[in-house]
Amino acid sequence: MAPILQLRSVKAFYGQSEVVHGIDVAVEEGGMTVLLGANGAGKTTTLRAICGMVRSEGEISFAGQRLDRRSTEEIASLGVAHVPEGRGTFIGLTVEENLRLGGYTRGRSDQNIQRMYGYFPILAQRRRQQAGALSGGEQQMLAIARALMMTPRLLVLDEPSFGLAPRIVEDIFTIIDRIKQEEKVSVLLVEQNATLALELADHAYLIETGYIVTSGSAKSLADDPQIRRSYLGY
Amino acid sequence: MHQFLQQIFSGLAAGAIYASVALALVMIYRATDLVNFAQGEMAMFSTYIAWTLVNAGLPFWAAFLITLAVSFVGGMAIERVLIRPVENAPVLAAVIVTIALLLIFNSTAGWLYSYTVQDFPSPFPDRPVFGALITTRDLGVIAVTLVMLAMLFIFFRFTATGLAMRAAAQNPESARLCGIPVGRMLAIGWGLAAAIGATAGIMVAPVLFLDPNMMGGVLIYAFAGALLGGITSPVGAVVGGLIVGVTENLVGTYLIASQLKLTVAFALIILVLVFKPNGLFGTAIIRRV
Numbered sequence: 001m002a003p004i005l006q007l008r009s010v011k012a013f014y015g016q017s018e019v020v021h022g023i024d025v026a027v028e029e030g031g032m033t034v035l036l037g038a039n040g041a042g043k044t045t046t047l048r049a050i051c052g053m054v055r056s057e058g059e060i061s062f063a064g065q066r067l068d069r070r071s072t073e074e075i076a077s078l079g080v081a082h083v084p085e086g087r088g089t090f091i092g093l094t095v096e097e098n099l100r101l102g103g104y105t106r107g108r109s110d111q112n113i114q115r116m117y118g119y120f121p122i123l124a125q126r127r128r129q130q131a132g133a134l135s136g137g138e139q140q141m142l143a144i145a146r147a148l149m150m151t152p153r154l155l156v157l158d159e160p161s162f163g164l165a166p167r168i169v170e171d172i173f174t175i176i177d178r179i180k181q182e183e184k185v186s187v188l189l190v191e192q193n194a195t196l197a198l199e200l201a202d203h204a205y206l207i208e209t210g211y212i213v214t215s216g217s218a219k220s221l222a223d224d225p226q227i228r229r230s231y232l233g234y
Numbered sequence: 235m236h237q238f239l240q241q242i243f244s245g246l247a248a249g250a251i252y253a254s255v256a257l258a259l260v261m262i263y264r265a266t267d268l269v270n271f272a273q274g275e276m277a278m279f280s281t282y283i284a285w286t287l288v289n290a291g292l293p294f295w296a297a298f299l300i301t302l303a304v305s306f307v308g309g310m311a312i313e314r315v316l317i318r319p320v321e322n323a324p325v326l327a328a329v330i331v332t333i334a335l336l337l338i339f340n341s342t343a344g345w346l347y348s349y350t351v352q353d354f355p356s357p358f359p360d361r362p363v364f365g366a367l368i369t370t371r372d373l374g375v376i377a378v379t380l381v382m383l384a385m386l387f388i389f390f391r392f393t394a395t396g397l398a399m400r401a402a403a404q405n406p407e408s409a410r411l412c413g414i415p416v417g418r419m420l421a422i423g424w425g426l427a428a429a430i431g432a433t434a435g436i437m438v439a440p441v442l443f444l445d446p447n448m449m450g451g452v453l454i455y456a457f458a459g460a461l462l463g464g465i466t467s468p469v470g471a472v473v474g475g476l477i478v479g480v481t482e483n484l485v486g487t488y489l490i491a492s493q494l495k496l497t498v499a500f501a502l503i504i505l506v507l508v509f510k511p512n513g514l515f516g517t518a519i520i521r522r523v
Contacts, residue, residue, distance in 0.1 A: 020477065051411065053410075060379050071410070072410035073410045073412075073413050073414060073415050073416070074408075074413075076413035077411065077413040078409055081411075082411050084408070084411065085350050088407065088408035088411065089408070090400075090405050090408060091404075092400075092404050093397075093400065093401065093404070097397055097400075097401075098406070100397060101397060101398065101409070101412045101414070102412055104394065104398055104412050104413055105412070105413035105415050107367070113344070115428075142454060146412070147411075150412070150413065190371060234513050
């Protein structure tokens with residue numbers, strides 16, 4: 001099966017400087033792919049290039065369509081949902097308004113909102129509260145739920161574990177795994193928590209200073225002694 | 235006592251005008267982080283359009299609605315053509331653009347319509363009612379403003395586009411990730427602000443009489459109202475505008491010569507900026523780097 005997302009020799013820029021130097025990445029339909037790498041390796045910039053938020057060169061195709069040179073809002077309405085670094089919830093709006101905004105391109109969204117409350121019951125309890133009043137974990141859940149409101153074919157997650165307690169991280173990854181099955185959505189994940197990410201993902205890429213240095217099945221990377229030493233810490 | 239109440243009510247009518255213009259300023263400030271110095275002159279120009287239509291023989295309310303529509307489209311066009319190119323420029327560049335707009339509208343109106351003061355018809359009769367506490371004209375102005383505010387509230391609170399506009403103003407990047415065309419939302423914001431200003435201009439013109447400088451003072455009072463309420467708060471803009479209207483009237487009647495009333499607005503602007511920069515309802519703007 002053809003990958004749902006394919007990057008070919010993609011360069012991406014942070015302001016004027018090139019931080020990703022021609023990488024090839026593929027995400028299989030229905031699969032979960034993880035990008036690993038140290039801080040500043042270019043993971044977030046790669047995700048932002050996919051969603052048209054930074055300048056890029058090279059070819060980015062999604063479900064048979066080119067994404068490069070499209071606007072962020074067009075890419076979103078094609079079915080790429082991006083949960084950005086720092087979650088990007090609308091803190092001054094209520095939980096339910098945030099969800100409604102996620103469904104902006106999909107018209108009537110009441111049914112989908114109920115489905116999201118099924119995944120994240122805590123959000124149903126907090127539906128009338130401002131998003132800014134939520135805890136970090138709840139905000140991450142809201143960010144994911146808002147992305148799913150777009151009924152995307154590809155979910156792009158930028159460090160969902162960032163700043164969260166280990167137990168909450170486990171909860172969130174459990175739910176991401178469940179969502180992947182039930183929503184039939186493919187996932188591209190950037191994650192510092194390599195152990196957890198490699199457990200869930202099918203495929204993994206390791207980025208160092210803007211280059212892909214290793215790629216393969218998540219299992220093979222988890223077994224690679226060098227990766228274990230540098231990224232998994234055992 | 236009777237005179238005092240009278241002054242409060244006529245202050246509320248003036249305040250309704252300031253509240254409308256203040257609301258227009260706040261809407262644009264929230265959406266684009268920009269104070270639109272041309273808001274008053276845009277409203278003045280809209281009022282001339284209404285004046286032309288009325289003189290051409292259209293019924294008042296038809297002229298009113300057509301003017302609102304024209305102003306809405308004009309506001310959107312201004313955003314597209316003049317504001318968008320300086321969207322990412324330093325804020326001073328955008329401020330200069332709005333000041334240029336102020337001058338352009340002022341001189342164009344003077345050129346097209348001359349600086350002669352014109353009578354503007356009021357749709358409301360000018361009769362004292364409720365024991366001469368308030369005139370029917372002031373009541374009409376307040377009623378029109380309230381209807382407009384209610385419609386705006388419903389629009390922003392209960393429609394998908396209104397919600398998307400709030401989202402785009404608050405966090406443009408996340409709004410784009412939701413598939414919201416942020417540029418279009420900003421343009422709609424400018425269109426709405428222009429239509430709100432047009433309403434204020436048409437309502438105030440029978441009182442102030444129409445000339446190209448009609449809105450100069452109104453804009454200063456509206457600034458004072460917007461700052462007092464908190465430049466980030468639509469509710470604050472309305473409350474602030476009303477407070478400024480009443481204060482202006484009372485101070486002008488009891489404390490100082492009415493020629494000096496505008497000074498009160500400036501004094502208020504300075505006091506708010508020094509002692510309570512976020513105003514009554516505003517929130518501190520935190521810029522994350």
